[in-house]
Structures are given as C-alpha cells and as structure tokens.
Amino acid sequence: MKEEIIISGFGGQGVLSMGKILAYAALMEGKEVTWMPAYGPEQRGGTANVTVIVSDDKISSPILSKYDTAIVLNQPSLDKFENKVKPGGTLIYDSFGILDKPKRKDIACYHINAMETAADLKMMKCFNMFVLGGLIKIHPIVSVEDVMKALRKSLPERHHHLLPMNEAAILKGMEIIVQE
Amino acid sequence: MGEEREVLLLKGNEAIAHAAIRCGCDGYFGYPITPQSEVLETLAALKPWETTGMVVLQAESEVASINMLYGAGGSGKRAMTSSSSPGVALMQEGIGYMAGAEVPGLIVNVQRGGPGLGTIQPSQSDYNQATRGGGNGDYNVIVLAPASVQEMADFVDLAFELAFRYRNPAMILSDGVIGQMMEKVVLPPYKPRRTEEEIAQECPWAANGHGLKNRKPNVITSLELESSVMEVRNLHLQEKYRQIAENEVRYEENGCDDCDYAIVAFGSAARISQKAVDTARKKGYKIGIFRPITLWPFPEKEIARLSEHVKGILVVEINAGQMVFDVRAAVNGRIPVEHFGRLGGIVPDPDEIVQALEERFIHRK
Numbered sequence: 118m119k120e121e122i123i124i125s126g127f128g129g130q131g132v133l134s135m136g137k138i139l140a141y142a143a144l145m146e147g148k149e150v151t152w153m154p155a156y157g158p159e160q161r162g163g164t165a166n167v168t169v170i171v172s173d174d175k176i177s178s179p180i181l182s183k184y185d186t187a188i189v190l191n192q193p194s195l196d197k198f199e200n201k202v203k204p205g206g207t208l209i210y211d212s213f214g215i216l217d218k219p220k221r222k223d224i225a226c227y228h229i230n231a232m233e234t235a236a237d238l239k240m241m242k243c244f245n246m247f248v249l250g251g252l253i254k255i256h257p258i259v260s261v262e263d264v265m266k267a268l269r270k271s272l273p274e275r276h277h278h279l280l281p282m283n284e285a286a287i288l289k290g291m292e293i294i295v296q297e
Numbered sequence: 298m299g300e301e302r303e304v305l306l307l308k309g310n311e312a313i314a315h316a317a318i319r320c321g322c323d324g325y326f327g328y329p330i331t332p333q334s335e336v337l338e339t340l341a342a343l344k345p346w347e348t349t350g351m352v353v354l355q356a357e358s359e360v361a362s363i364n365m366l367y368g369a370g371g372s373g374k375r376a377m378t379s380s381s382s383p384g385v386a387l388m389q390e391g392i393g394y395m396a397g398a399e400v401p402g403l404i405v406n407v408q409r410g411g412p413g414l415g416t417i418q419p420s421q422s423d424y425n426q427a428t429r430g431g432g433n434g435d436y437n438v439i440v441l442a443p444a445s446v447q448e449m450a451d452f453v454d455l456a457f458e459l460a461f462r463y464r465n466p467a468m469i470l471s472d473g474v475i476g477q478m479m480e481k482v483v484l485p486p487y488k489p490r491r492t493e494e495e496i497a498q499e500c501p502w503a504a505n506g507h508g509l510k511n512r513k514p515n516v517i518t519s520l521e522l523e524s525s526v527m528e529v530r531n532l533h534l535q536e537k538y539r540q541i542a543e544n545e546v547r548y549e550e551n552g553c554d555d556c557d558y559a560i561v562a563f564g565s566a567a568r569i570s571q572k573a574v575d576t577a578r579k580k581g582y583k584i585g586i587f588r589p590i591t592l593w594p595f596p597e598k599e600i601a602r603l604s605e606h607v608k609g610i611l612v613v614e615i616n617a618g619q620m621v622f623d624v625r626a627a628v629n630g631r632i633p634v635e636h637f638g639r640l641g642g643i644v645p646d647p648d649e650i651v652q653a654l655e656e657r658f659i660h661r662k
Contacts, residue, residue, distance in 0.1 A: 137306075137479065144306050144481055152306070152479035156332060156417070178572035179478050179565070182648035 118173050120258050121181055123198055124248075125166035126190030126211075131245030136167035139249060141267035142259035143171040153179040164193050171258055186256060188248060190232075192216060209251060209294070219297075226297040227255060234293055235286070242279070243286035250290020261287055307482050309443070309475040310335035312450040313379065313405055318345040320454035321490040323374035324352040326365040328384060331417040332473035333407035336379040349490055359384040363391030363404070370395060370402035370466075371517040373496040373503030375457050379405035381473075382423050383414050385431075392466050393432025396534075397519025399502070401460035403453065404438075405469045407476035410642035418642025419473030421566060422616035427470045428593040428623070435531060437538050439467040439545065440592040442563040446480035454485055463541055464502065470592060472615065474565035474644060538594075547590035548599055552578070556585030558658050559603055561624050562613040563589050565644070570613045573650035580651070582659055592620070597627040604628040609658045613650055614638045633658075 122139075126132045133154050140150040153168040168184075170176050186207040187198040195210055195217070202208050204223045213232035231247035240247075253259060259267075261284075268283055307315065314336050317325060327337045337355060345351035356362040362378040369376035380388065385406045395402055406427065410420035430436045439459050441452045452469050460467040496503060504515040521527040552574065553559055562570040567588040577584045587603055589596050604610065609632050612621040618636040625634045637653035639645045 140479060141306050144304065150306065150479075150481060153474065154477055156473070156477050176480075177575060178569040178647050179474060180569050180644050180646050181572075182646040 118171075120171045120186065120256065121184050122169045122171075122186045122188065122252075123166055123181075123184045123201070124169065124188045124190075125164060125194035125198055128163055128165040130165070130190055132165045132190065133167050135245035135249050136169045137271060138246075138264060138267050139252075139259065140169050140171070141271055142263040145263050145266055146259060148172060149174065149176050151176045151179045164191065164197070166194065166198075186252070188252060190248065195219060207256065209248070209255075211248065227251070227294050228297065229290065229294045231290060231293070234289060238289070240282060240286055243283050246283045246286035247290035247293070250287035251294035253287075254291035254294050255296075261291075302483050302486075304481050304483055306479050307446055307450075308335055308477060308479050309446045309449040309471060310379075310407060310477070311339045312446050312482050312484070313453060313469070314339035314343065315484050316450040316453035317377060318343060318349055318351055319485050319487050320457060321349070321375060321488045322351050322377055322453075322457070323490055324354070324365075324369045324376040325378065326354050326356050326362040326369075326376065327378050327380065328356050328359050328362055330381045330384045332409055332419070332476050333379050333381045333405070335476070336405065336407075351490065359387040360391065363388035363395075366402045366404070367391055367395050367398075367400055370400040370460075371398065371503065372505040373500035375403075375461070375491070377403035377405065377453075377457075379407065381407050381409045381417075382411050382420070383409075385423065386426070389426070389432040392438060393430065393434055393436065394519045395466045396430065396432075396436035396438065397434060398517045399464040399534075400466070400517060401457075401464050402466050403456045403460060403469065404466060405471065408470065408472040410640070416642035417473070419477075419565065419644050420616060420640075420642060421472055421564060421614050422619070422640075423470065424592065424614065424616060424619040427468055428595070436534060437465075437541070437593050439463070439465060439541060439594075440470050441467070441547075442470050442590060442592050443475055444564050444567045444588065446475070446478065446482045449475060450482050450484055454488070459541075459545060461499070463537060465537070465541070470564070472565050473642075474568075542594035545591060546594050546596045546599070548596040549588045549590060550599075550603075551586045551588075552583075553585035553587055553603055553607075555583060556607055557583045558609045558611065558654065559585045559587055559607045560611050560613055560650070560654070561587045561589070561600065561620070563592060563620065566613045566615050566638075569645060569647055570650055572647035573613075573654070576647060576651050577654055582654070584654065589620075595623050595627070597623070600624055600627040601629065604631045607632065609633045609635070611650075611654055611657060612636050613645070613653075615644060616640065
C-alpha cells in the first residue's frame, strides 16, 4: 500500500501537526513515512501545507506532482490542489469558507463541517483532529488506537490531559464526514 | 546489540543534532538561520552538556562559529558547526584556514536559494562553493551529500571519521528539503567522547596547551612566508587530496546496468529523480539513476564507466547547472550530458523531470 496525501489550510489550523500525528501513527504500524512541510512564511498566516506519504515500501520523492488524497481547509488550498488529485483519488474539504466547491467528477469528494462542529462543541483546539478522524474513516490508513498512541508520544506530558478531548474529536470527525 | 535501536520520527536537522551527541562530539558552535535552526534548537533542548559533556554554544556570528571550530579542532576535539547558505558563505575564510592548517572539523550546510540572502526555500546552489574549496588557495573539503533523514544521522560520524583520518574539514551538504522533512530514523549507538589521553594518542599534532613531554611545540597555522616551504606544504596537501580521491569515493546506483539513459543527481534531487525514474520506467523508458554520495571526491571514474554503456545523461540539480560540469568532465564528450534544474527555491517535481528526459533525450530527433 502507498498513500500520498497533501494537507493544506491556513497557518495555525494545525495542518502540520495533523500530518505529524498521521505520520507517527503510521510509523507505529511499521510503515515507511515521509512528512514534508512547506516551511517559512506560510506557517505564520498564509497557506500552510504538508505532504505525508505512507507506504509499505521505501519512499522515493518527498516532493510530489500528484496526490492520492488532498485535504483542503480553505479556498486557496482547494484552488491549488483540486487539479493535483490523481484520477480516482480523494478530495476532502471543510465547507467553512469554501465558496467555489470542487468541480471534478473523476475523484471522490467528501466534505466535513469540522470548523463549525469544533466551534459548537467549544473544541477549536482539536479542529485538526476532527479532520483527521474524517480521513481515517474513509481511508483507514491507520487505526484510531495508533493515532491515540501517536498523540500520547508526540504531545508533551503537560498536555496529556487534553488526550480525551482529542480522541472525542477524532471519533466525532468520523461521524460527520459526508460523501458528495 | 543490547542497546535500544528505537525507530524515531525526526526532521533531518534534528537527526544531525541527535547523531552529534551520540558520536562523541565535543563541541557545537552555531548561529541560527532558516532552514537549519533546528540543529541548534535540538541541541539546546537535549542539553548534552549535562550528559556527555558536549559544549553547545550560540556564537555571535557565523564568522565566530567557524573560528571556534578552528580552535577546537586544532586541539584535537571533535567539533562542528551548522548553517545555511549565506551563513556558510561567511565561514569560507575560516574553512580555508582550517584546510591550510590541516584542522579537522565538521561543517553542515542546509542549503537555501541564493545568491546573497536569497530565499529560505531549498536549493543545491552551493555545490560549486562546497566542492571547489570555497575560499582562497588550492584546497578541498570532503563533501557528503545525504539524501534521507537516516543519512543525515549516519553521515555525522562518517564525516568526523574522515575529517580526523585526513586532518581536513568535512562538510555535510544538505538542503531545506532533507533538513525540514521528517522520516523514520534509527540513531547511531552511543560512542563516548575521547579522553585527553586518547586525543593525545590519535592527534599527536594537536595543540592542546597541556605542556610538553619530549616533543617540540605543535603549531597550528596556515601562514608560511618562506615560499619553498609553502610549496612543499601545498604539495603535501595535494598528495593528501589524491589519496582521499583514491579511497573515499562513495556513490549509489539503481537500474544503471540495463538503461538507455541515466539521471545523475545528489541529495534531495536524487530522491525526486528516483520517483521520476519509476514513472519513466512505467512508461517503458529504460532509465537508471546514479547518485554521488561524496561530491568531493567526485565519482568520476564510475561516471566515466557509466557513459560507456548509456546513450545520454540528464543531470538533475536544484541549481542553474553546477555538478553538470563535473559529469561532463568525467564523460569527456563520449555522450551528450544535459542539465535540468529549478531556481530561486523552487523544487522540481518528479513529472517535470520525466518531461525533461523526454524533451532532451527520448523524443529528440
């Protein structure tokens, strides 16, 4: 198996950490992983994105031309990456702030109201985990258990009291993802 | 065996820092600059001065860092610095002094685009600077080009070994892609820092200020005003470089035995090119890839051999064409050698490389 993913949104939405948790969970399952961030000014307010590759075999390029799955959390990201999804691939978007919906018919499109749900539940800090939950619902690349293990390993201990809220966000995300 | 060999998920820059502590590094001197700041940050977080006794110091500038490295290396210590392109440009004087005085040390360059302050995005445009010495005078620095986070970790100890074996500065020439990406990595086992006695044994040339016992004072300098002596010293350096070129060439080949065309690429460009090769092979083109691991010494004999059985070579570099001249020199006109690269911090994607192969070779009439 090989899954080439781009996750893209505004700086501060937790795009890079979401990719890191996914990569960490895949590593725990014995997979090869590469996590390649767009670094620099993007991280601080513009669009931030990260490429995550999970594979059974050795990974060649950390830089990709096309992706199996694109997760886009704002309009500029949708505009940039819709055409870079491989035919038959998957596009996941958060409907919040998206005016022009995806147009392609040769890919599977899903939307997830992660932003609104996180705000309603007062769980904005876990926004990215709602999205991750949605991803692993439709593409079980890693298990919820391994995501939780990855969170436990990568979060500093002083944040461990937030683990249950993160788990709740992942489970909720699995419920609210909808195919178009 | 017995020691834990845990698989970690680290950035290339973080792997360098962990590996430095584990391979018995005595001192790190550096100054922050994107995209390599995680080296200094990770060392500061790991606090090796409390465990192995390794010194970690944020210097006031890159010029200070490299001169601290000169001093530490001159006393036989395993010392290193790291920076990114503009910072490494500032260090060139010190590196030249180290080469002239035969002082070992490790310089890590996590390259970004230039010239000048340029951009913070990845680039390989310091190839010429790294492989041609970089400062004044006839000298070479041993240059290793990692293509993965694992190699970032593995090359730290290798670079120190080579630097001390040949009393010469060694460089790890990485870039923003390899420095910033995270991959699985197994760190090298712990190796104790050398004791003063061991240093005295292994580095009889070191000037460590510990007094004299039956020997003349050791002098570490690159200055020699008597030309006849200076020529002898230069000839000695050239003989040393010849030995390094003879013994230390490292490279990796994949699919070169049965290919029509080959890509030659190093570091991150080699990783990206590998995917381009996979795509090209799916399209039915027989493409191989040759990756120099040491950029100096350059694998010229091996590339000459490659040129005897392929129809053309595409050199893929994230620069305007630098290594391509070394490849052309090795090929010596036998077959066409073309270059493909992107500039200014743009990293080529695999499909662009396939397209370049098609345009420059496969579909060329």
